[in-house]
Amino acid sequence: MATAQPGTSSSAQASDNRIFLFRLQMLIIDGGLAVLRNYVDQELVAQSITLSGCLANEKTTIKLLKGRGIITQVQYDLLYPSSGTVSTSDLDITLIICLMRNLKCFKVNKKFNWNISPAQSDTSIDADICRLKQYRNEICHISTTTGIQYNDFITKWKEIEQILLRFDKVYPIRDFKQTITDFEYSPLDPTTEQRVTEEIEKWGKHDKALVDDLELLKAGHTLLKEAIEDIKSKDDKRPEIKMKGNIFERFFERRRYRQMTKGKFIRQIQLILLFVMGSPQLLFKMTSDLILIKSSYKCE
Template sequence: MATGGQPQTLDNRIFLFRLQILVIDGGLLVLRNILDQSLTSQCITFSACLNQEKSTITRLKSRGVITQIQFDVLFPAGGKVPTSSDLDITLIICLLRSLKCFGLNKKFDWGATPAPTDVTVEADICRLKNFRNKISHISTTTAIQQNDFTAWWNDIEQILVRRCSPALNIQQTIGEFKTCPLDLEEERRIQKEIKKWKDYEDEVDRLKQEMTDVRKKVTDVKKDLEDIKENVTDVKKVKKDLEYVKESDTAMKRNLEDIKANVTNVKKGLEDVKENDTAVKRNIEGIKENVTEVKRDIDEIKRRQGTDETRQDRQKKGNIFQRFFERRRYNRSKTSKILLKYAMHVVFQTWNKSNLC
């Protein structure tokens, strides 16, 4: 591996530079070949694949997996149809692992290091991705040692040869990468590409952080909504309790009105009882007066006739008694009516009290 403790030599920088060329140029060539072969095997064009998977690509952009610049490459303004030649390594790897139209294994674990015995397309794409990440994070001031260079070169070369179409003659291209003369312009091109990778990673990290912040805000909003729902439930419960209180208050008012009406009836009944009692007393007084009058009449008859009464006197006496008893029957009838009315009133008031209870 690259080490910072050893002094840098020109060869160490050349080793790093040639590895970068192998991954950037050789890896891109092979990945484009994999993409085109996958589309051919699925009998679909690249533009048709993009249109078919546009919802997935849009979702990847919203999650920060694809940047706006990469999205514009796939769906350029003006209706231009993109090809695999317009794509860089990062975008090709993202499309191969995310879109169904390429027919790769969706259950493959892209986050794990493939086993040495796994030589599937998915495993080789994952290895190229890992080498790209390693090389892009090695500083040009640190470079790489020769033994690391040799080991990495052999591993990457095996992947490229295994995955490239024979028609591309990739073995010859790899040999040229290893022996071609290096100039300042070529180094700048490679460093520019490396910078693009780093900028992409920074942009992805930024978007992921934004997504994390958005998810946190969404979680907070959901929590606030739950609190609002609980408050609404409490308000509905309070409202229901208030309705119950109002109904109870209305029922109490009705009961109070009934009680007032019953009290009024009781008072009226008491007044009637008093009046009836007074009438009974007056009747009794009248009876007493009648008896007294009868006695006076008898005494008068006795005084006038003595003990020897004539038939006419007896008739007169009988008439006097008849008037007395008729007057008693009349007074008794009137008294009975008054007592009957009072008894009915007492029964009615007793019934009202039982209903109130």
């Protein structure tokens, strides 16, 4: 690593630390995104399918991810625009990693454990995607005021660089090693700084939106459990049906009871499907509405 050592004064060191952080951000945002976009493009070409075609085939999975709060409404609209088509150039590193992890067309190992750091000996595509995701999350939450210490910078740079070069070995990008060198040595112009800063801010907003959606999902899940438990409780206390009258009267009595039971069953299924498929905001609102409808329903 040929990047200059930090200055000796406290003010110079603080400035250098911010520069180290900025260069790492460039390496992740520009370098990481470049290899991931190239990998996705080449995988789709190998399967003779476009990104739009892949997304059309995987729409059920995308809806599930949206319902679980993993994909936001903004991201969903980006993947399925009202006009035109989407390409990898429209995807940021957060969304493209999400798609690579979850869509079948990218052939990622479904049994891979994304919740732990990969073993150092594991240099598979799955492991390197996971590492990039972890570095993205770590760098996103480092304060730009304090930056990063020189020794930490050296360690992280070498690790991220090796990840990117492994991707480049699978599907080469022209002059990619030189591109990494440019991230290390290139002057920090105001335009680049502004672009990288805006991208980091977008990451922060995205992460906050996911947290907010998770809270809504928890609230909706609580309402869902209460609604189903209430329905089950009322079903357990249902009165016995006395079959009086002739055969025609008994037939219509049984039919009326089956329709009432079916109505309750349908409402339970509506709640469950809404929980699985709907957006967190829609889940919370619709669950509340269905509970109000259910409370006004009387089974005589």
